[in-house]
Amino acid sequence: MEAVRAHWFGSLVLLAVACAGDLHDAGDSGLDDSSQDDLGDDAADDSTRPDAPPTGLEPGSLDVTWIHGAPNCNASPDPEWQRHVYNATTLIFRQSKCEDFEGPFVYLLVGETRALLLDTGATNTPGLRDLVRAEIGTKPLVVAHTHAHGDHVASDPQFAGQPSTLVVGRDRGSVEATFGLAPWPTATGTYELGGRTLDVLAIPGHEGTHIAIYDRRTGLLLTGDSLYPGMLFINDWATYRTSIARLAQFAAGKAIAHVLGAHVEMTATPGQAYPYGTTYQPNEHVLQLAPAHLVELDAALTAIGDSPRRQVNDDFIIDPTGLRPALPAKPAWTHPLWPQ
Ligand SMILES: [Zn+2]
Secondary structure, three states: OOOOOOHHHHHHOOOOOOOOOOOOOOOOOOOEOOOOOOOOOOOOOOOOOOOOOOOOOOOOOOOOOOOOEOOOHHHOOOOOEEEEEEEOOEEEEEEOOOOOOOOOEEEEEEOOOOEEEEOOOOOOOOHHHHHHHHHHOOOOEEEEOOOOOHHHHOOHHHHOOOOOEEEOOOOHHHHHHHHOOOOOOOOEEEEEOOOOEEEEEEOOOOOOOOEEEEEOOOOEEEEEOOOOOOEEEOOOHHHHHHHHHHHHHHHHOOOOOEEEEOOOOEEOOOOOEOOOOOOEOOOEOOOEEOHHHHHHHHHHHHHHOOOOOOEEOOOOEEEOOOOOOOOOOOOOOOOOOOOO
């Protein structure tokens, strides 16, 4: 999701990213492409059941109920960041939608010699940094990004200049050099964490420096804002199509446990998304997608062809439009994390 900071975020308007053309046409009321029923608290029973990983992969658990905002964020008990242990060396954090409606997910992969944090969220607090350091102590930390949009990089200043910490630059040259992605974007790079090798692919299209990471240890494929259960904003249609095709080709030969993106915006009802900017998703889609979703996305893009158009699938929405959605209205409630 793009970092469209609502104007009422006050000083939390950290890195308003001017990205005209990468917004979509969701209305400011009602649900996206479907009716408003079936939005109760009855999340699907199988939503958090961990799947057995393909043979040879280090398993992990997604048996978790993610924080998902609140009808009244002023009364929400949600922490700024939810910490989920996928396994002993793989953690997933979700930011509170009551702090930022984007509610991004970020990933911590810990190797023998260093750890990699993928994205820093939409916050200007040291909360995530403190959580990460609580996990890894003084181990060297590399802070990288799926892409350079504000809701994925806003907490970078909290990491910059800290001991044993390297923040990868957001420019293409830095990303390319760090992960061995020359020639961009066709090269597949590798990145070594110590006993844990990551494959890195450039997948521009949502944004020009977007990458995907495949963790050979767990079989997790981290896809940022290029594939997740939500509205896939596509800023460069042709480039995005090529990137997804290349990623699908890469993934076809790999053992993949889950495809994990950076947001959830779909409901648990197929084809139904929450309205853009919502801060309450009581019946949201699970975070994890399967390799089949990548195949589905690639096939859908191929079928649509050279003329971009919007398409609603069960678990994601292809959204190449340049239409600007309505920003969420200022909420009636207050929240201690928001300046008044
Ligand atoms: Zn995003």
